Amino acid sequence: MTEWIKVIILGIVEGITEFLPISSTGHLIVAGELLNFANTLDGTFEIFIQLGAVVAVIAYYWSDLWTQVRTVQSDNGVQRLWLAIIVAAIPAALLGFLLRDFITERLFRPEVVAISLIIGGIVFLIVERQPAKATQPTSDLKAITLRQAVLVGLAQTLALVPGVSRSGASIIGGMLSGLNREVATAFSFYLSIPVLGGATIFSLLTSLDEINSNDWFNLILGAVISGIVAWFAIGWLLRFVARNNFIPFGYYRIAAGIVILLLVAANII
Numbered sequence: 001m002t003e004w005i006k007v008i009i010l011g012i013v014e015g016i017t018e019f020l021p022i023s024s025t026g027h028l029i030v031a032g033e034l035l036n037f038a039n040t041l042d043g044t045f046e047i048f049i050q051l052g053a054v055v056a057v058i059a060y061y062w063s064d065l066w067t068q069v070r071t072v073q074s075d076n077g078v079q080r081l082w083l084a085i086i087v088a089a090i091p092a093a094l095l096g097f098l099l100r101d102f103i104t105e106r107l108f109r110p111e112v113v114a115i116s117l118i119i120g121g122i123v124f125l126i127v128e129r130q131p132a133k134a135t136q137p138t139s140d141l142k143a144i145t146l147r148q149a150v151l152v153g154l155a156q157t158l159a160l161v162p163g164v165s166r167s168g169a170s171i172i173g174g175m176l177s178g179l180n181r182e183v184a185t186a187f188s189f190y191l192s193i194p195v196l197g198g199a200t201i202f203s204l205l206t207s208l209d210e211i212n213s214n215d216w217f218n219l220i221l222g223a224v225i226s227g228i229v230a231w232f233a234i235g236w237l238l239r240f241v242a243r244n245n246f247i248p249f250g251y252y253r254i255a256a257g258i259v260i261l262l263l264v265a266a267n268i269i
């Protein structure tokens with residue numbers, strides 16, 4: 001299998017999994033092992049192709065985003081929303097900056113992904129089976145409080161461990177803080193813009209001296225493919241959560257984690 005075909009496959013994996021609560025980085029690590037993808041950039045490829053997903057979010061919400069840009073000075077709700085996004089992005093940004101080398105060197109391993117997937121799957125099952133709270137959950141993006149934003153931001157830091165899932169952690173954090181499922185999911189999408197965008201830029205700047213012309217081709221191709229696929233994944237997930245809960249993803253995570261552990265035990269990956 002040629003390298004560019006592997007890049008396309010990995011771009012598809014990234015696009016499908018970035019916004020589903022099943023860990024895109026974890027799936028990329030395992031898929032890269034299975035494909036024997038020759039990635040020598042120490043995590044830069046996995047991080048950079050997330051840029052496509054960021055562009056997909058901006059494209060999907062473009063109408064809303066442009067309206068917010070035009071009304072931000074006069075709309076207190078828009079100001080509150082973006083203050084919440086900034087507050088929620090800070091914890092993961094700080095820890096990611098401080099722990100980047102440790103994470104890419106020590107945690108980008110299939111067994112770490114497997115354990116994180118299983119634990120996260122169990123958490124999803126527990127949270128979704130909790131009885132409904134007496135208080136009405138927040139059902140408007142513009143009504144998210146700073147307290148809720150802080151809780152989402154703290155939950156999102158767990159996603160620095162491959163296999164946890166940034167979207168999964170932020171959605172669960174949002175639901176536990178009092179957001180309804182739809183708002184927690186949409187807030188996770190909005191939050192991806194500064195978080196993934198910032199991580200991509202930082203990773204790229206710190207790896208510029210290691211990237212050759214072939215690497216650039218792979219990075220750009222992977223990002224383009226992931227962006228196209230992610231755009232469809234966003235729409236699908238929003239329709240899904242409007243009618244369903246996240247229990248199927250919990251079971252998927254547990255099953256995927258067990259399969260990965262078996263592949264590791266069999267020395268396949």
